[in-house]
Amino acid sequence: MGIWADKQTLSPERPRGACYTSREFLLLMHIDTLLRHSLLGSVAAALASIIAAAALLAILPPSGEAAFPGTNGKIAFTSNRDGNEEIYTMNAAGGGQTNITNNTGGDTYAAWSPDGTRIAFSSVRDDNDEVYVMAANGGGQANLTNNAAGEYYAAWSPDGTKITFRSDRDGNSEIYVMDANGGGQTNLSNNAADEEEPAWSPDGTKIAFTSDRDGNVEVY
Secondary structure (H helix, E strand, C coil): CCCCCCCCCCCCCCCCCCEEEHHHHHHHHHHHHHHHHHHCCCHHHHHHHHHHHHHHHHHCCCCCEEECCCCCCCEEEEECCCCCCEEEEECCCCCCCEECCCCCCCEEEEEECCCCCEEEEEECCCCCCEEEEEECCCCCCEECCCCCCCEEEEEECCCCCEEEEEECCCCCCEEEEEECCCCCCEECCCCCCCEEEEEECCCCCCEEEEECCCCCCEEC
16 A cells, blocks of 8 residues: 655654554564664664564464554554454554454454544445444444445545545446545546555645556556
């Protein structure tokens, strides 16, 4: 998934809501810690970070996805440990792992809202991929897209009022945007090519995405 860079130093809280595999996320988090401690000359702390990364990689399944913490400091990730894909949350140290979707349909692509109170995700519980939203504890799960097409890759706008996502409701993969409550669903890309993986700019004025309109997949 594309990510916009900001002007500040990389940390586990930036960019919020970005989706990675669980292993990519944990490596990024602990590499950042390792670099900061190395710069400060704290060898013991750097070694501790390496040990913590190894321990956490042993916990999460290779197929999982993880989203950087919201302002509540928790990590959302996908796991199939219960026999199907579910959204879990845990604290930044790996403790308190909790299944918050608890549904027989596959639930994936978790994305934190900027204020850390909600999670957008994709679910096939209605027999096709749809974009859902729920509270940080899993409550109030609601289908936002309500369409027969496949829809996923939800990404929150920086102010939390909009969600962009990928949909093939027009016969090919396009980038759509909607209000955070599911209203005003609008096709933004309007192209015959396949376009996916939207990501907001930090100021909310632009959206990066991938497209094969030139014959190969590129970032636009």
